[in-house]
Amino acid sequence: MTRQRPTWWAEDPFNRTLALAAGASSVRGLQTAFFVPRILAGAQALNMLQSAVAGIAAAARVLIITDQVVRPLAERVAAALRPAGHTVEILDGVLPEVPVEVVEQGAAVAQQFAPQLIMAVGGGSAIDAAKIIWVRYEKPDFDFRQINILEPLGLRKKALLVAIPTTAGTGSEATGAAVLTEGGQKMSTTHPELVPDFAVLDPAFTAGMPPQLTAYTGLDALSHATGAFLSHWANEFTDPLALQAIDLVFQYLPRAVADGADMEARTKMQLAACLAGIAFANAACGPDHALGHSLGKVFGVHHGAAVGLFTPYAMGYVARVSDKYLKLADWLGIEPGPARERLAALCRRYLDFTRAVGAPTTIGELGITRPDFEARLPELVELALTDGVSLLSRRPATAENYRRLYQYAYDGLLVDF
Numbered sequence: 001m002t003r004q005r006p007t008w009w010a011e012d013p014f015n016r017t018l019a020l021a022a023g024a025s026s027v028r029g030l031q032t033a034f035f036v037p038r039i040l041a042g043a044q045a046l047n048m049l050q051s052a053v054a055g056i057a058a059a060a061r062v063l064i065i066t067d068q069v070v071r072p073l074a075e076r077v078a079a080a081l082r083p084a085g086h087t088v089e090i091l092d093g094v095l096p097e098v099p100v101e102v103v104e105q106g107a108a109v110a111q112q113f114a115p116q117l118i119m120a121v122g123g124g125s126a127i128d129a130a131k132i133i134w135v136r137y138e139k140p141d142f143d144f145r146q147i148n149i150l151e152p153l154g155l156r157k158k159a160l161l162v163a164i165p166t167t168a169g170t171g172s173e174a175t176g177a178a179v180l181t182e183g184g185q186k187m188s189t190t191h192p193e194l195v196p197d198f199a200v201l202d203p204a205f206t207a208g209m210p211p212q213l214t215a216y217t218g219l220d221a222l223s224h225a226t227g228a229f230l231s232h233w234a235n236e237f238t239d240p241l242a243l244q245a246i247d248l249v250f251q252y253l254p255r256a257v258a259d260g261a262d263m264e265a266r267t268k269m270q271l272a273a274c275l276a277g278i279a280f281a282n283a284a285c286g287p288d289h290a291l292g293h294s295l296g297k298v299f300g301v302h303h304g305a306a307v308g309l310f311t312p313y314a315m316g317y318v319a320r321v322s323d324k325y326l327k328l329a330d331w332l333g334i335e336p337g338p339a340r341e342r343l344a345a346l347c348r349r350y351l352d353f354t355r356a357v358g359a360p361t362t363i364g365e366l367g368i369t370r371p372d373f374e375a376r377l378p379e380l381v382e383l384a385l386t387d388g389v390s391l392l393s394r395r396p397a398t399a400e401n402y403r404r405l406y407q408y409a410y411d412g413l414l415v416d417f
């Protein structure tokens with residue numbers, strides 16, 4: 001594959017080696033860090049945000065970053081802030097998958113407007129865009145592609161970051177991760193300083209999501225929580241959050257999909273997404289995210305649908321090197337029995353659940369013909385292997401294993417290797 005874009009941090013061989021080495025248990029035992037935003041949740045969240053903003057500046061300059069679809073929600077935030085004397089500007093140019101050009105345009109607006117608060121209102125794309133626009137605003141001479149988890153960024157000299165999600169799934173409001181598109185490829189970066197200062201979780205902001213988007217974004221949250229729990233990067237802080245998120249998704253996602261006006265289900269799903277976000281931001285997500293990113297890029301599959309599809313297969317893959325899945329089986333009430341049978345039952349529980357919320361469980365179901373799939377398989381494998389998430393996999397990622405995982409997922413076979 002020829003690359004027509006600058007190099008990102010995860011492509012640097014030194015950084016790749018370092019990331020793999022940092023995952024060793026001997027290194028992880030030396031330190032645990034846990035980053036989390038201040039969380040304002042519930043129907044009064046916007047009122048709580050007004051108090052928080054007043055505590056930052058009497059008359060703050062607030063730049064809201066959003067897209068045209070959810071701009072009305074951004075207007076609602078602006079209308080809540082302006083009467084208190086804050087100056088609010090809305091930038092609604094965010095596009096899905098966030099091309100780097102959008103970041104550059106947003107950074108130019110930020111430089112001119114000089115906000116003290118940057119607020120993202122939207123799904124993962126708006127929040128991811130806001131993070132990198134914020135970096136460009138704070139450090140105009142710094143190349144965001146070189147954001148390196150091991151080096152301080154030095155943000156918060158000019159502004160703080162607030163995230164107000166309008167979907168329940170990406171968890172971006174609680175993570176330091178951002179995914180952008182450059183040269184036709186999805187590139188991701190992460191840094192603890194990019195964790196927003198505030199996450200504002202008002203369930204009313206997610207009420208407009210149609211059933212399919214509700215299902216797909218909910219499965220993204222399930223993938224984050226499951227991957228975090230099974231990851232070797234998990235710790236005592238992340239495990240309970242991951243399990244709670246898994247519980248909430250199993251309980252409330254079917255309700256939120258069946259009836260978008262079910263505000264109890266919306267509320268619980270928003271909390272689940274945030275909990276899962278905190279869990280994977282402080283642990284890691286699983287290889288399902290590498291496999292899903294690649295499938296999304298090659299065949300244009302929605303992120304949540306793609307990673308949700310791979311979650312049971314990735315679970316089976318990682319189970320070969322760790323028996324932590326047995327704790328998850330206990331948590332979900334899988335019957336006692338031989339470990340391999342419990343693993344199969346656990347994978348089937350996830351497959352049944354994914355099917356029940358109307359999402360695909362095999363690549364074949366996506367309408368991708370076998371010849372098309374076989375023809376693009378080498379590209380799928382290569383993209384997944386170079387994905388930064390693969391560096392964090394509990395079971396090492398290899399081309400041969402990834403190829404088999406794709407093939408098993410095409411046919412819907414339980415992983416047995």
Ligand SMILES: [Fe+2]
Nearest residue numbers: 170220224307
């Ligand atoms: Fe995700």
